[in-house]
Amino acid sequence: MTVGDEVLRRLRMQYRIQAEEYVSLYTHLQSRDPFRVLVATILSQNTTDKAALNALKTLERDVGLSPPAILGAGRRRVEKAIRMAGMYRSKSQCLLEASRIIVERYGGDMWNLLKGDAEEVRERLMELPGVGGKTADVLLTTMGIIHTVPVDTHVRRISTRLGLVDEGASYEMVRKRLEDVFSANSRHLAHLLLIAHGRRVCRARRPLCGDCVLNDLCKYYKEIRKN
Ligand code: SF4
Known part of the structure; x- marks a missing residue:
């Protein structure tokens, strides 16, 4: 052994x-939606999974969890919704910019970003603001795209x-x-x-x-x- x-x-x-103790896993099991998992994972940076989950739920309720909804809401509403996750200004900027890129480059559908060779997908993900190696790996591993x-x-x-x-x-x-x-x-x-x-x-x-x-x-x- x-x-x-x-x-x-x-x-x-x-x-x-327990899935609820891991915001990315919980979000994946609830939705199977990579954009939601991305948002959850960005929100969980430098805070607890509990705070990130609360912020995610508030964001869903007050703004919506899709790239167009986040883009349409604008900075102030996103900041207000995710405040409890900490670093809300930079996180909100990342979510808005990532949403814009997903709309402009991938037709608003994050599955388009995830198509193809796994290493290339990882590189593309890391081009999004707020997504470094760890965030990309959490998303891709949670969704079973890489191991x-x-x-x-x-x-x-x-x-x-x-x-x-x-x-x-x-x-x-x-x-x-x-x-x-x-x-x-x-x-x-x-x-x-x-x-x-x-x-x-x-x-x-x-x-x-x-x-x-x-x-x-x-x-x-x-x-x-x-x-
Ligand atoms: S608690 Fe951590 S440091 Fe201590 S024995 Fe276990 S693995 Fe090692």
């Missing part, structure tokens, strides 16, 4: 994935502590390394389980190493036990 299989096996026994491990703050922290990746490694280095660690069909689940573990046990401050099911595999734990 590889280290990735073992990490996954233990985390699966520990956590049940990777989006590297958010929890994923990076736990992978580094376990000794799977080097501290300070670039986003792409961590992603590629985790693609080696986890098989293609388990990468999305690995992403979700690592987030669950990072929220509950392997927290940024004072991780609960004594209670952690991964502690015998963990470089960080071995080091703190030595000191």
